[in-house]
Amino acid sequence: MSFHLIIGDKLYSSWSLRAVLAVELTGAPYTEQIIKLNQPDTTARLLEHAPTGKVPLLKCEHGTIADSLAIAEYLNERFPQAQLWPQDIAARAQARSACAQMHSGFFAMRSNMPFDLSRDQALTPMPADVQADIDRMVALWAECRAAAKESGPYLFGKVSLADAFFAPIAVRLKTYRVVLPVEAQAYVETIYQWPAFQAWQREGLKERAE
Numbered sequence: 001m002s003f004h005l006i007i008g009d010k011l012y013s014s015w016s017l018r019a020v021l022a023v024e025l026t027g028a029p030y031t032e033q034i035i036k037l038n039q040p041d042t043t044a045r046l047l048e049h050a051p052t053g054k055v056p057l058l059k060c061e062h063g064t065i066a067d068s069l070a071i072a073e074y075l076n077e078r079f080p081q082a083q084l085w086p087q088d089i090a091a092r093a094q095a096r097s098a099c100a101q102m103h104s105g106f107f108a109m110r111s112n113m114p115f116d117l118s119r120d121q122a123l124t125p126m127p128a129d130v131q132a133d134i135d136r137m138v139a140l141w142a143e144c145r146a147a148a149k150e151s152g153p154y155l156f157g158k159v160s161l162a163d164a165f166f167a168p169i170a171v172r173l174k175t176y177r178v179v180l181p182v183e184a185q186a187y188v189e190t191i192y193q194w195p196a197f198q199a200w201q202r203e204g205l206k207e208r209a210e
């Protein structure tokens with residue numbers, strides 16, 4: 001078994017963060033290769049690996065897998081013992097639904113609050129559609145947490161792929177200094193305490209100095 005991840009800059013690539021956290025959850029060893037985004041040769045370099053021209057990509061014995069959600073589902077199949085999704089079928093359905101909503105929505109937040117690990121500044125003025133996305137996110141997290149409060153601080157109690165998917169949102173909410181209800185703020189802090197996230201953060205902040 002050999003896993004090789006192709007990702008963007010740790011400072012800026014939110015979709016890559018999801019894939020790295022997903023692989024980290026499996027405990028499997030992997031190598032990684034960073035392709036810097038927004039450079040004159042970025043597209044050409046990405047196209048050398050896959051026709052999507054996007055990161056993350058997971059290279060393994062089953063080929064080159066594009067897209068963070070596909071990578072997550074592939075890893076879930078490969079590592080059933082790692083229990084990457086919640087074990088309860090209702091919670092698992094809810095977790096998959098939340099990740100799919102993240103994957104295909106929250107466009108106002110994503111486009112107006114670009115991911116930048118090193119940012120520490122509020123968005124002013126806050127556009128109404130971005131605030132609506134934030135409110136919806138807080139409500140979605142509360143729905144997920146409702147069934148999980150007793151079993152751990154992550155979205156579904158025990159850490160899961162859902163946390164890999166929402167870690168970049170925790171970063172946006174923190175780095176744009178969004179004032180949150182207590183429970184949502186506690187979840188943001190849980191992500192910031194997650195050792196796999198902390199490793200990404202350390203390396204991302206180093207890129208800034210390079």
Ligand SMILES: N[C@@H](CCC(=O)N[C@@H](CS)C(=O)NCC(=O)O)C(=O)O
Nearest residue numbers: 008013014015054055056067068069
């Ligand atoms: N839905 C895709 C989104 C991938 C994506 O948009 N990645 C961005 C970086 S975070 C990218 O590769 N951009 C390259 C470019 O625009 O040149 C996924 O989940 O993997």
